[in-house]
Amino acid sequence: MWRPDIVDLGQFYQSHLGQVTSRHLTTDIRAFWPNVSGQRVLGIGYATPFLRPYLDEAERVVALMPANQGVRFWPREGPNRVLLADELELPLTDQSFERILVVHALETSETVRPFLREIWRVLNAGGSALFIVPNRRGLWSRAEATPFGHGHPYSQGQMIRLLRSSMFQSDRVESGLHFPPVGWRPILRASRVMERVGTRLWPGFAGVTMIEAQKQIYAATPIAEPKRRRRRSTARAGVAASARSEYAREAQKNAGETPCRLAT
Structure with missing residues (x-):
């Protein structure tokens, strides 16, 4: 399965559409995790555009990028916090992170269940993982000019069942990116209003599905x-x-x- 590389991802998030996308998703992620003080935060896939707000708050912030995607030094200031890793053998100890953000990763993985098993292993028993995947019914999953237009999109029901079969309990489900994936500036200027309206009127057609889940300890028996x-x-x-x-x-x-x- 083809995966956007580090150049494609970087160019998208440097574009005007990518900056607006990053701003909205960062706000949504913050609503899930309003406070991570003293906690360890891990990003898997291409999560660096959304991790910056936690740099000064969390005990530790680390980003892992898949080997077939490529890696880029981050952040620009301070020591590097990014590692290149095999998604089936994450170079981390068991239960080493309280918060794990998975974005631009699951939908392009060729070995989804073993990948989820590694996330389960690394996640702390009392922590939570936040999965952001393209929504099957949304316009963004069809927009190949964006990173969300590649790989395997999921509906909410499909994601919940996939996580349940991988020993995760879904706690909260939200939708995001309710504005169309176009770089036309009048649309982008109205994106904030479209997000508020879309959350109420057409959540099923959002660009992404966001699911927060915890690991099921008893399921490991x-x-x-x-x-x-x-x-x-x-x-x-x-x-x-x-x-x-x-x-x-x-x-x-x-x-x-x-x-x-x-x-x-």
């Missing part, structure tokens, strides 16, 4: 374990019965008797 134990117990019983039968036949042979079937 192997359900099939009792069956495996029963199979092992049955196998051991069969081996023991076979050994007893063999012993009985050998004893009868040595005694010159006709072998008979072992009573069960």
Whole structure:
């Protein structure tokens, strides 16, 4: 599956449409996480346009970019906080972040469930992950001039079911980018009004779906374990019965008797 590279993403967010998009999504993300003081925040995909408000507030802010996307130094001021990583082997310890933002990542992943499993592993038990994906019914998923027009778009129901099957519990679902994906300045100037109206009147046709989820700890317990134990117990019983039968036949042979079937 083709994924926009670091050059395409950078050019979009430097454009006028990209700057307006970044401003609206940053406001939406802030509504999910109004305070991350003392917490560790991780961005996966291309999340750097939305992480800047947390730099001075969070205990730690780190961004991971997929290897087939490319990486860019960030932020311009201060030490670099970006790593290039394999999405199936995130170079992080278990439960190391309280907040994880996933944007421009899930819809272009070729191995969605293993990728979600890695996010589950890294997320702290009391934390939350925020997934931002193109909405299947929205205009943005059809606009190839934007990063949201590539990969596999999702409806709200599809995302909720996907997260549930990957051991996440969806807590809150919102929509975003209710203005059309065009760079016409009159539209962009009216985007704030269109966002307020669209949230009430046409949320199902928004550009993106935003879902905040927590990890299900109990779901990590192997359900099939009792069956495996029963199979092992049955196998051991069969081996023991076979050994007893063999012993009985050998004893009868040595005694010159006709072998008979072992009573069960």
